[in-house]
Every structure is written in C-alpha cells, then in structure tokens.
Amino acid sequence: MPYIPIEFEKKLKEAKVIIKEQRNDTKTTELEIEQIESYLYGNDEQQLIAVNQLNKMNLRAHLDLCKEYLLSKPSHAAAALLIDSCIEQAIDEEFVFTKDDVEYSFNPRDLERPFDSGGFHVAVEYLSNWFESSDPSFFELCSQQLIHDTFNFLPLSYDEDEGYDLALHVAKVVFGLMNRGNEWNEFLKSAKRNELQVEKTRLS
Structure with missing residues (x-):
C-alpha cells in the first residue's frame, strides 16, 4: 500500500464507512432514539454513528427526525448514507437537503442508489x-x-x-x-x- 497523504485519509475513512454500511457489518453500540437525536447534531463521527443506527430502523417511523436532520447542513458523508437508506426503503416523501448552501428537493422513491x-x-x-x-x-x-x-x-x-x-x-x-x-x-x-x-x- 503506498503512502497516503493526510488530506486523503478523511475521504478514505468516509468511503470505508459507506462500504461497511452497504455490507451491514458496521459494529456500533445500540443507541436509544434520544441519543441518536443528540448524535445527529454532533461532530462528523457522531453523525455517522447516529445515521448508522437510524439505517437499521424503519425510517418511516422517524420521518420528521430525518427531514429535520437533512435541513441542518449535516455532514455530507452521514447525510449521503441516510439518503441512500431512504432510497433503499423506497420512502415516498418529499425531503429538502441543504448542502453547501444549496437546497435540493427530492423524493427518495424517484432516485437510484449510487x-x-x-x-x-x-x-x-x-x-x-x-x-x-x-x-x-x-x-x-x-x-x-x-x-x-x-x-x-x-x-x-x-x-x-x-x-x-x-x-x-x-x-x-x-x-x-x-x-x-x-x-x-x-x-x-x-x-x-x-x-x-x-x-x-x-x-x-
């Protein structure tokens, strides 16, 4: 494995989280919904942990939480994982996602996974x-x-x-x-x- 510059490490870590999520082998402690809500507005790592927990649930039961999170200018990696899970679960709802000060309106049912x-x-x-x-x-x-x-x-x-x-x-x-x-x-x-x-x- 070649030397990996420091500025590339974060992208690699995010990509590896995505891969683990797709394989369903991310091992994290189960969180209560209140703790998930708290983590969603924490640092990037906490957001990834919270979204990983949410993605194990029926997201239809937590639509308001998901919608509010995507409006909060979240971590790009964590938001991407949540959107992907909404697509996978064929959620038929309108969402608004704020990324880099740009708003995107979308319905996960109409999207395809990356x-x-x-x-x-x-x-x-x-x-x-x-x-x-x-x-x-x-x-x-x-x-x-x-x-x-x-x-x-x-x-x-x-x-x-x-x-x-x-x-x-x-x-x-x-x-x-x-x-x-x-x-x-x-x-x-x-x-x-x-x-x-x-x-x-x-x-x-």
Whole structure:
C-alpha cells in the first residue's frame, strides 16, 4: 500500500464507512432514539454513528427526525448514507437537503442508489481497465474516491454517459492527492487516444 497523504485519509475513512454500511457489518453500540437525536447534531463521527443506527430502523417511523436532520447542513458523508437508506426503503416523501448552501428537493422513491447508477458502473469499468492490472494500489484508491464522490453527489446521480468523465475526474483527483500530478497529463493523452480508437472501432 503506498503512502497516503493526510488530506486523503478523511475521504478514505468516509468511503470505508459507506462500504461497511452497504455490507451491514458496521459494529456500533445500540443507541436509544434520544441519543441518536443528540448524535445527529454532533461532530462528523457522531453523525455517522447516529445515521448508522437510524439505517437499521424503519425510517418511516422517524420521518420528521430525518427531514429535520437533512435541513441542518449535516455532514455530507452521514447525510449521503441516510439518503441512500431512504432510497433503499423506497420512502415516498418529499425531503429538502441543504448542502453547501444549496437546497435540493427530492423524493427518495424517484432516485437510484449510487452503486446502481449507470455512471458508477461505467466509471468502474474504465478505472479497472486503466489501473487494476498495472497499478492495483492506485486502482483501490480510485475505487474509494469513486465511492466517496458518488455518495456525496446524492441526491443527484451520474448517468451512464457521464461515466467516462467521472472516471477521468476520479483519476485526476487521486493523481493529485498521491503527489503524482506530473503523471496526469501523460495518462490523459493515453486515455483519450485509447477512447478514440475504441470509438473508431465501434463505428467501423
């Protein structure tokens, strides 16, 4: 495993929480609903713990709490996990989420989960083709960054035709975070050449 810059550690930790949540293997002490409410307005780590507990429940029984939390300018990672669970439980309610001073109105029933989006799958395929065999450690970091970015994009999602650009964005971010920015331009030229060749083959 290569050296991981400090500024990347937080994103990796958030992504790992997301992965654990998806696998249902996050081990935390059960909290009473009053403590969950308190944690929701605590620091980022407390918010993640509280949301993890909420996500084990029937969210329909706690709609007011969920709605109030999403309006409170919450931790992006914790809010993303809660929105994802609302989508998974097919909650048919209008929510308003405040992120970076922008309000998003959405109904979870009308959204797709990040791992189900066409853009996510296309991006994974590109990243795998580019790095999985030649640089497995870099590919792993790209995978973590992709998870982080697609979850933090909620309640929006990436379409299939956005997958290529998403993969390039992820690769550029990781090159920069790993202090390998000098490799980015050469990689980009190679990736675009290959994509052009694939497109020519497809049209021939």
